[in-house]
Amino acid sequence: MAYTALDLVNLALRRAGDETQVTTLASATDHALFLTRALDYTHKRICGMASWDWLRAATEIQLYPVLGGTATITGTALSSLSSTDGTLSYDGAADPVSPYIGAWVQTSSGSGENYRITAVGSNSACTLNDYYGSNGSGQTVTIAQDGFDLPSDFDRPLNADSFVTAPWAMEWRTPEDFLRARALYTGRRTGLIVQGKPQSYTLWGINTASAEANKRMRLFVDPFPDVGETVVIHYFKKPSTDLTSDSAYPLIPEKDHDVLIAGTLYRFFRDRLVDLNRAGAQKAAFVDGIRRMLGQSERTSDRPTMQPTNYRS
């Protein structure tokens, strides 16, 4: 049975020679506080160290379709969007959130310029980064989104070839290859907004106001989805909660909890008690434990592994 963060801190306290146990991490001080924080850092570090089999995860990503319709445009404000394909799906929060932020917009006015949506104010209204066409109502607009948020616990893709699965074929491309394929000279593409079933994908970072989201990436697909289908992604996850609340569980399997404790105690002896002999012993245990963990692999691992040939039979 897995230990909670509270269990692990008390375990570390005992191993540190401290008889006093804590009943909650919320009010931990001194040694317990240091150990709690060191435990959390060590947990995150171990999870990011390698492509652990136990961090593999899968989830679904909702694609959003190209919206074709009419709208009123005044300055950079687009309003009264009318489309049979859907809405901007504004969620009504104080900080506007919409799957169409960052989407490309093309209008019937002008010379085919593409603009981008910088904010969404309602299901039928948004703000463009700029607008050079004429103002007025009833303008034909095409709104196309190609970037879709990944889950908050996404760390990195499982691999390039099987990261995204869909009932149809999708191919990984590097960001540069992906973008070049949309261009005239390299992709023979005469227009940006081409609709259809997405056939290729890539990843790029996003910028939002949220500190955590700033470290996340987005899935970009091409062509722009003509309907709002769902694709499945496979990835290595990262801890999505801090290991500082009493009932939080580490992602590391039970059998390797001792590695987590050793890594935590190493920092405690090194920086809190300044007992380098004991720190050295814990460091050795930590390194040995990591080696042991690296040597373990599931029979169905996605990591490069050496297997007896009869595994394949």
Next chain:
Amino acid sequence: MSTTNLQILQDACLSANLKMPSALDSLSARSDQLLKMIDEAHQAVCGINDGYFLQRMTQFSTWGYASGSTAQVTGSGPYTVANLSASALHSTLTSNGKMTIEDFSSKGKDRDVVRINYASGTSGTILSPWDRGAHAGTDLDWVYGQDEYDLASDVEHVSWMLCHRNGTSERPIFLEPVSLETIERIRSNRSTYISNAQPNFYCVFKHGAGPTYTRRVMFDPFPYRCTITYGYMKKPNTLYSSSAVYLDVPDKWVQGVLDCALEKYFSTYGMGAEGGNAGQDNPQRLVEVRQSWAEIQQEIQNEARVAAEQFRVDPETSTRIFYREGLGRNF
């Protein structure tokens, strides 16, 4: 679930045996120094490679080419080129607009390019040396184009640039990064220096001074009015601040920032016992901290290698080049 400057400072203080601060606006001298070292360490970790966590994307608009035949030149130095067409110049123009003005002094200078600064929508201050004097008439041919634009203030370096249009005469373009020399060679080999079209090339060639060192990009041909979208690596946040700032470094590597800062602190101030008896100087401890920091650097650098092993080993060479040469992300 993201680490702030206060959180990591608290952890560093616990490690350095300093009193743990509860706020950033009332730090002791040593805690303040430690926060500076954390900021330096954070910059160092972000500088190891083009981490995915530094990727950003944004856009800006260019301002179109303009020309006419009714300009005049007024003043006596600095001179002003006036009576341009309505809204020919835009207020974002900052000493980098380029203009050719018909030579009214018969000195054969009708092909030289002068830099101008925005004065109004219909006039600009001539910044370049100008020995033709003033011209009262309103009959000079002029051509204006703005090929230089400031990038976002947090741009460290650019990864890619796009100019996407759907018009009948314009197309989606993936702009090619070229050197400044190449841009100037292209321009010198055509009949018109200020030639306007959809841009094909870009060069990030100028870093502004001051606290932001804003990067500046140059396009060629001189662009139409269009939206440029670009991807870039951002500069790390400044953690030496009296208000809460989030680390850019992912949580899995925050220990690296901590160890790097502690190494700086111990090697500068020693392991003094401000908060108790536990902080005696111990050379072995400094070695341990250095080693721990080196190990985490290795983990950061190895991440690309670990992932690269999972990419297929076929002639998809562009994938590896893209990720290994610092042009893109490293997973």
